[in-house]
Every structure is written in C-alpha cells, then in structure tokens.
Amino acid sequence: MSGDDSGGRAEMHHRHRDVNGGWLRPSVFGAMDGLVSNFALIAGVAGGTASTTVIVLAGVAGLAAGAFSMAGGEYVSVASQRELALAEIDVERRELERHPEAEQQELAKLYEDRGVEPAVAAEVARQISMDPDRALEVHTQAELGVTAQDLPSPRIAAISSFLSFGVGALLPLLPYLLGVTSLTTSAVISCLALFGAGALVSRVTARSWWYSGLRQLLVGAVAAALTYGLGTLLGGVGL
Template identity: 55%
Template sequence: MTTPHSQEPPAPIDHEHPDVTGGWLRPAVFGAMDGLVSNAALIAGVAGGTRDHTDASVVVLAGLAGLAAGAFSMAAGEYASVASQSEAAEREIAIERQEIIDNPAGEKAELAEMLVLRGVDPEIARQASDQMHGNVDDALAVHSLAELGVNPDELASPVTAAVSSFLSFALGALVPVLPYLFGAVSLVPALLLTLIALFACGAVVTRLTSRPWWFGGLRQTLLGGAAFGLTYVVGMAVGGSGIA
C-alpha cells in the first residue's frame, strides 16, 4: 500500500533495440539481396542466350563464377568503404578531442547550448556540461554523438563488414544455382526458388522496419523478378543475334 507521498518504482525496461548502425547488418542484408538478384539475373541471361542448347553446364559455370566474383567484389568493396568511413570518423574524433583539451571552456559552453536546444533548462544544461567535461573521454563521447553522430567506441569494423558481406552474398548467389547442381536442366526451378528466397528475405528485413512483412516480401520479389525477366530477354536477344 502506498502513501500520498510515496511513488511507485518505475517499470523495468524489458526490450532491446536491434543493431541498426553496426558494421554487419547493412552489408549482410545488402549482400544477400544482391547475391540473389545479380546471380539469378546472370543465370537468366546465360540461359536465355543458350536456350537452344540442352547442356546446363554453361549455366552452372556462369552461376558459380558469378558467385565467386561477386562475393569477393562485395567483400573488397565493403572493406574499403567501411574502412574509409571509420578512418574519416576517427580523424574528426581526434580533432574534437584536441579541441576539448585546448579549449575546455568553449567546448563546455557549446555542449550546454546543445542541451538547451534539446529542451534542457539552461542552468541544468550548464551543470551537466561541467560534469561531463570532468573526464575527457566522457566529454568526447557526448560531443561525438551530438556533432558527428558516431560513438568513438562503436565505429563499424571493416573486417566484420567484409566477412558478413562475403558470406551473405555467397549464400544468396548459391540459391539460383542449386537446382542445376541437383540435376535441373531448365530455368524454371531456379526461377521459382529464387522468387521464394527473395520473398523470404524481403519479409525478414521488414521485421526491422515499420512495414508489414508481406509488403517487404512482395516488393523484393517484384524487383528481383523484373531483373530476372529483363536479363533473360537480353540474353535471348544477344544469343539470337549471333553476337555470342
């Protein structure tokens, strides 16, 4: 039983947010989607250009070559991209650290002003800024988040991005090749399996967003199906023209 002057304890926080800014989620999602769409489209183009031949080994070779080339390319690209981004952030963080050391009064005033702009009472903002600047690392973390949008201790890892991108691309790119590896001689099984995988990936991704699962699944299926169909037509045109 509570008295008029007592307060109920706050309810505990019983949820956790998924990692939406780390170094693995974006390249993993992008890699899987790209592997599915690009390799399925590649296989479709080759199948369209060689539709008069019964030997499916050409399609398998193209699919496996596309898997290997795409996975290594994605990994290299992600590593370079994330490494450059992290290095740029580290440079700006180092500049901010030096500013905090060289001009503590100015940096305290800047932080207090930012807090006021976010609705904190000016006197409380000043006190909070003074307290945060009692330790350079604490002050740096707050300034980096407020000014740069990054946490100095949680910069994305280029190795993590590269590995997750490589594995997810390879897994996605393997899907349209699987039916041929198990004896299929037509494009239909690869098309159906790819569309199912695209729908599943799109539905899973929307679990991290506000969109309904069926919307994400259908959107990804339509986009991937369009790439699949258009590349097949291009393959037919090139194969029928005698260029290849």
C-alpha cells in the same frame, strides 16, 4: 512489493534494435544482391544457350566474382568511413584539450537549445566535462552523431557481405549443381527465396512482411526477365 522503484535501477520498459552495427546492412544487401544478380545472370545465359555447362560456369563465376567484389567493396567503404570518423573524433579530442572552457560552454549551449534551463545546462556540462573520456563521447555524439565505440568494423562488414552474397547467389545455381537442367526450377526457387528474403527484412523495418516480400520478388523477377530477354535476343542473332 511497492510500485515505487526510485531507489533502485530504473526499469527498462522497451529495447531498441541495434542500428549502428556493421553486419546488418552488408548482410541484407549482400544476400539480396547475390540472389538477384546471379538469378538474372543465369536467366540471361540460359536465354542464349541450352548448354548446362555454360550456365553452371557462368553461375559459379558470378557467385565467386560477386562475393569477392562485395567483400572488398564493403571493407574499403566501411574502413574509409571509420577512418574519417576517427579523424574527426581526434579533432574534437584536441579541441577539448586546448579549449576546455569553450567546449564546456558549447555543451551547455547545446543543452539549452534542447530546452534545458541555463543554470541546469551549465551544471550538467560542468559535471560531464570533469571526465575527459565522457566529455569526448558526449561531444562527438552530439556533433558527429557517432562515438568511437559504435563505429562499424570493416572486417565484420566484409565477412558478412561475402557470406551473405555467396548464400544468395548459390540458390539459383543449386538446381543446376544437383543435375536439374530446367531454368523453371531455378526460377521457382529464386522467386520463393526473393519473397522469403524480403519478408525476413520486414522484421527489422516498419514494412509489413507481405509488402516487403512482394517488393523484393518484383525487383528480382523483373531483373531476371529483362536479362533473359536480352540473352534470348543475343543468342538468336548468333552472338
């Protein structure tokens, strides 16, 4: 076959990762937060008491409270962000209905500022403006950086955050639920999970897997060590 494919569909040479979805950020943040916060909580309680029952109760309470809090917070945050964006999109829609010529000129000027020749920019803006839905999409993308179709879902964000926090918070608690009473086992599992989670995140970032893994391990270990020290101190004075 000839290398000239100009008569058919343009060949796609690469793909981009989805950066607008509502699931990635809450999932990653939820898992990290659940792992670090519950590991630190369990370490702090273990530093102040030898009672396995108290440690397990604190871990379960931390998992439940954190998961529901994260889910609720993500839902409200993403819903508010979505409502604000939709309100601004409605403003743009009304402007297109009331002042179509001015909006068309604004679009042509936008293309001119990006290096398109004035005559070509005017023609592109004219053709786009013939379709109100396409015109609205182009205007909102250019002026707001979003489109109505790309807005994240509050429900997806909340569910992703709840599940990921729960999974992360369960890992440091799991040894105690299985009958192991040593904080060391929980710490080893947590540290391995911290490094693994950080390394996994590197797949959607520009960082190397070992740098991302070590960074997350360091953050979690420091948080747990400080909380353990605080628990030991308070336990030592009888609080």
